[in-house]
Amino acid sequence: SSELTQDPAVSVALGQTVRITCQGDSLRSYYASWYQQKPGQAPVLVIYGKNNRPSGIPDRFSGSSSGNTASLTITGAQAEDEADYYCNSRDSSGNHPRVVFGGGTKLTVL
Amino acid sequence: EVQLVESGGGLVQPGRSLRLSCAASGFTFDDYAMHWVRQAPGKGLEWVSGISWNSGSIGYADSVKGRFTISRDNAKNSLYLQMNSLRAEDTALYYCAKDMGYDILTGYTLDYWGQGTLVTVSS
Numbered sequence: 001s002s003e004l005t006q007d008p009a010v011s012v013a014l015g016q017t018v019r020i021t022c023q024g025d026s027l028r029s030y031y032a033s034w035y036q037q038k039p040g041q042a043p044v045l046v047i048y049g050k051n052n053r054p055s056g057i058p059d060r061f062s063g064s065s066s067g068n069t070a071s072l073t074i075t076g077a078q079a080e081d082e083a084d085y086y087c088n089s090r091d092s093s094g095n096h097p098r099v100v101f102g103g104g105t106k107l108t109v110l
Numbered sequence: 111e112v113q114l115v116e117s118g119g120g121l122v123q124p125g126r127s128l129r130l131s132c133a134a135s136g137f138t139f140d141d142y143a144m145h146w147v148r149q150a151p152g153k154g155l156e157w158v159s160g161i162s163w164n165s166g167s168i169g170y171a172d173s174v175k176g177r178f179t180i181s182r183d184n185a186k187n188s189l190y191l192q193m194n195s196l197r198a199e200d201t202a203l204y205y206c207a208k209d210m211g212y213d214i215l216t217g218y219t220l221d222y223w224g225q226g227t228l229v230t231v232s233s
Contacts, residue, residue, distance in 0.1 A: 097169035
């Protein structure tokens with residue numbers, strides 16, 4: 001099955017810009033979706049498709065993609081953005097429908 | 111308001127079975143694919159299974175294939191996960207999640223999640 005690889009941890013100074021990346025072969029065929037998860041809470045969708053934000057997600061969150069790498073960018077990170085971030089996409093290998101998640105990136109806002 | 115409420119979790123011995131349920135409201139349930147995603151304590155998200163709007167397409171992670179069965183009852187706005195031959199490594203918080211689309215052959219974006227139900231497999 002396909003895998004999605006994320007850096008385990010990233011840090012950013014308050015108000016600065018941070019990029020969280022996700023790598024995998026399936027990303028050559030599918031856009032990544034991105035989820036934010038805060039401690040003790042369910043994941044929340046923050047980016048999907050080429051660069052779409054669900055209602056209520058601040059516009060400091062944006063997405064991009066190139067080759068086998070998808071990126072989530074937070075421009076002007078806020079303290080409340082400290083969370084775990086996960087990417088996902090379809091599993092492009094095999095004939096059976098499957099979904100795959102990255103291992104997650106813990107974002108620390110300094 | 112979309113709501114997904116999971117139930118059925120608990121403590122179960124290895125090798126036994128458990129059935130999870132997810133009650134959906136606030137949207138037209140039979141227009142969307144649905145998924146189960148789990149998270150072991152302190153670990154990341156793992157997709158478990160998905161089912162299309164009409165149960166026509168179903169998928170499973172390799173880790174649960176042959177042991178777990180996903181199903182849905184559109185008349186009851188409910189999603190289920192029958193878990194058999196449970197193992198210690200199945201211990202996790204199980205989330206029910208709504209797909210943005212109707213078919214798991216193309217969908218993977220999960221726009222609403224429940225709060226999860228905890229399954230603990232231990233003797």
